[in-house]
Amino acid sequence: MHLNEEKVGLLIVDIQGTLARRVSDSEAMVCKTAKLIQCCKLLDIPVVVLEQNPDGLGGTVPEIETLVASDPHFKKFTFNALAGTDQCSSEILAYIGEMELSRWLVVGIETHVCVYQTVTGLLENNHTVEVIQDCISSRESSNALLAIDNMRERGAQISSFEMTVFELLKSCQHPKFREVLALIK
Numbered sequence: 001m002h003l004n005e006e007k008v009g010l011l012i013v014d015i016q017g018t019l020a021r022r023v024s025d026s027e028a029m030v031c032k033t034a035k036l037i038q039c040c041k042l043l044d045i046p047v048v049v050l051e052q053n054p055d056g057l058g059g060t061v062p063e064i065e066t067l068v069a070s071d072p073h074f075k076k077f078t079f080n081a082l083a084g085t086d087q088c089s090s091e092i093l094a095y096i097g098e099m100e101l102s103r104w105l106v107v108g109i110e111t112h113v114c115v116y117q118t119v120t121g122l123l124e125n126n127h128t129v130e131v132i133q134d135c136i137s138s139r140e141s142s143n144a145l146l147a148i149d150n151m152r153e154r155g156a157q158i159s160s161f162e163m164t165v166f167e168l169l170k171s172c173q174h175p176k177f178r179e180v181l182a183l184i185k
Helices: 026-042 062-068 087-099 111-124 141-154 161-169 177-184
Strands: 008-013 047-052 073-076 103-109 128-137 157-159
Touching: 008 026, 008 087, 008 111, 026 047, 026 062, 026 103, 026 128, 026 161, 026 177, 047 087, 047 111, 073 087, 103 111, 111 128, 111 141, 128 141, 128 161, 141 157, 157 161, 161 177
Parallel strands: 008 047, 008 103, 047 073, 103 128, 128 157
Antiparallel strands: none
């Protein structure tokens, strides 16, 4: 199945506080994620923000929060946002289910913990998942690479920011092509 903007959502996993500054290639990951968010907004793709224990870890980093301030934010305490018996996990699972989206683009940190476990949760709940490789990171790149291999084995697609955006556009005749292209350059 190819990306179809009417059925796609963007899930941002835990790009928060000082941890977001300590992951491998942090600046590039945050920058690409911000561009992806802007492209998704141009294409009317819904965005959902997850925050792991924000009282302890801090909120979403400002470069991203300014772009998603009006989008739904969910606090979580389990590493897999969709698993667990707490109210937070139940709310996230219900909200994602209500959106009736067939495919989720997933970005965030840390790749081998919350991204990996949440992607697994999405797959177990019959969602198609596309992990955007240049918009995820871990403190140690070896952990991220292992998680990417495992997510692929479990059925997630692995893509990049530009691959995903051009697949969403499908054609240079898309009405938002020039605006999206300006963000990519």
